[in-house]
Structure formats: C-alpha cells, structure tokens
Amino acid sequence: MKFTLSTLLLTSLALTLPFTSQAHRAWIVPAATVLSAEDPWVTFDAAVSNDIFHADHAPYRLNMVEVLAPQGGEVKLQNESTGKYRSTFDLQLSQQGTYKVFSASSGLRARWVDAEGKRQGWPKRGQQADVNDFATAVPKDAKDLSVSQGSRRIETFVTAGSPTTEVFAPTNQGLELVPVTHPNDLFAGETAQFKLLIDGEAAVAAKVMVLAGGMRYRNSQDEIETTTDDQGLFTISWPKAGMYWLSASYKDNKANAPATERTGSYTASFEVLPQ
C-alpha cells in the first residue's frame, strides 16, 4: 500500500512540486552525447528512480521538456512515449553545435499548521501557485508559516560536431549551471569546472553531489560531494569514463515577499569519455 501511494504521489507530483524526495532522482539521459555526421539523431530516456539511470520507479513526464538549439529555433521532441517506468523521445540535430535539453519550473509554496493542529499547504497538490492568490489562500495569522520560492531544473547536453556555448546563456531564474568546462568535452582523469547561479547571481555554498551510473553493479553509492565557492564555482575530477548524474541544491533567505526562503534544485546528466 505504501509503495503504491508513494508511486502515485511521485508520478503526479514530480513536476508540480519544486522538489521530489531526496531518495528519488529525476534524470534525462541521452544514448549519446557526442555525435558526428549531418543531422544525427539522438534518443533519450527520462525517468525518476533510486538507482541512477535504471528506470525502475516512475517515468519523467515530457510535457515540460524543452530543447534549446545552438543557433536558436524550435526543436521538436519526436517519437515521444511514456511507459510504466520511463519516457523516451528522439531529437534530430539539424544544426551543428551544442543543444540543451531541459525541464525547468518554479513556484511559491506555503506550509503552516491550522487551528486544529493539522498541516496545511498551498498551492494544493497538482496546482501552480499564483502569487495573487496568496493573501486569500494563506491565513494572515497562520501558525508556523513558512513560504518558499523554489526552482527546479533538470538538464542534459548533446553536441553535433564542434561544441558551442550559446545554450549556456542563463535565464537568470532559479538555480542554473553555467559550464566553464564544456559538458560534452569531459574525459576520464580530467577536471571540469562549472558555475552555479541563483537568479542570475553566484550561488555560494550550494551543495553539489555527483554519482556515477551503473549503481546496481556496485555496493556503495561512491558519491562525489563538493560545495560551490564564493563565485559559485566548483570542480569535479572524473575518476573514470561513464554516465554521471549531478545534483545541486541551494537555499537562502533572500526571497521576495511573501516568500521568506529561496531554494533551488538543479540536476544534470553528463557523459565522461575514456582517453
């Protein structure tokens, strides 16, 4: 029963809540990140799971997945399908350069305890908060009120031909990653540097965790953990080739009213190639 409930909740909430439970990890992973030839195709899987890149829990819904092309313009997700445990789609890379595939959302969330001692929340599950409704939806004298402005972003990158950097331009909304080292030019034994921004400014002391795929075939998580410096920068040394999942989280109290807390979640899939 517990499992069924959590499965249902996760499936329906994965996109509407700023965060999913820490235990469940959302990812969009390409079958290849470095491509040659004209107009190559790439296929992607998207899911929410415990073991990275093993689709064993819930599909990641594609309705908010978008693509940024190297020279701009619309790129359609093709052959979309959402199954029991994963979604899949294809992209044709008709422009040469680097593409960003992402899903980003943000919103207000309020939690408090009502007069009867019951936990209350706004917006209701599955709904998007409208700041104009805040005053009427949340009681003025709400007990233990916490209001957070949360952002959530899931990304991956693929490159046809020579890597380009146009798609790295930040939107300056929420927690975002700006690569210093190109994410489609990662090699085992080398070190990559990235920068995290929160609403366009350096995200200082954000927590970063990196996990190698293939978790089912080892007995420990072997996570790599680091923290961003005062410029929002962090570095990762890739121990070996493979597909990696990066997760970053950020929290501060520099929120716009009515929020009192600002949070950000960023995850991305990166491929590291052998030398």
Next chain:
Amino acid sequence: MRKTGIKKLLPLLLCTLPMASVQALTLEVQMELPQMKVAEYHAPYVAMWLQGQDKRQLTNLALWYDHEMKNDEGQQWLKDIRQWWRRSGRSLSLPVDGITGATRTAGHHTLQFDDKQFAFSSLPAGEYQFFIEAVREVGGRELLSIPVTLPFEKAQTFKASGNNELGQVQLVVMP
C-alpha cells in the same frame, strides 16, 4: 617484409648523398592492422595526425572511413575515433580533401606524406607527437603515439606497437 627492409635503408642512403636537400622531406608510416579472429570483422576507421605541444598545432595526415556510403552515413561513426574527433575531427568540414581514404583491412600498409602537401618544414620547431588511432565496429579502439622533434633534420625511424587494434607502427623520417 623485404620491401620494408629496403624502405628502412632508403633514408640512410639519402643522408649519404651530398644532394640530399634536393630530395623533399617525406614522412613514411608503415603500419599493421592485425588479423582478427572474430566472426564479424569490419575494417577499422583510422586517423593519423601530428600534434604539437600547443594542441591547436595539429596536422591531419590520414583519415580512413566509409566515406563513400550513401547520405554520408559513414560519418556517423567518426566520433568513435575519439581522441581524433576531440582534437580535430569535430571542427573539420567533412570530407577532408587530401587525407580522406577508404578503410583498409588487416595487413601491412605503407603511406607516405610529403612536405609539399603537409608542409612539415614550415611547422614551428619543437616537440610533437605522431598519433595513430584505430577503432573497429563491434571491436575495440587503440591509440598510439610517437614523440618526435621538429624540424626533421636527419633520417630516423621510430617504432611503437599496439596490443589489439594496431600492430607494429613505424614512423620513418626521410629528410
């Protein structure tokens, strides 16, 4: 193998000639693609290049792939010549004139690269590496490198040996 022997002697002979400078500088690569005991054999994609300390200083010498497939389908696998793709291939406009050739099957192959086409003598003096990278469909990949110093002033033979996708590789400098 007789042929190889003579080729090895040739640069030495040239050095002894007073008019050696008239002879154009040539790099010769003698290489072996090993016989594979596999059910499904595809001739490997191979790239050869000369790379300076400054990684942008790069001279492509040879690129063997299925360049005559319809719709350039053979280009789809060029990324698998992974280091070459990273160092050079991905920024080239394909097909590349003068270096592109068909794949070759197992056996010994000899190639010559002359100064007229590849302009070795106009490269800045310094330490370079000759790279040869081979990758085979449903097979393995191997990268070998041989350090060389430019300018090429005397006849020299450099050797390297692969373990799986490449056999003996000899780089013969014929100034």
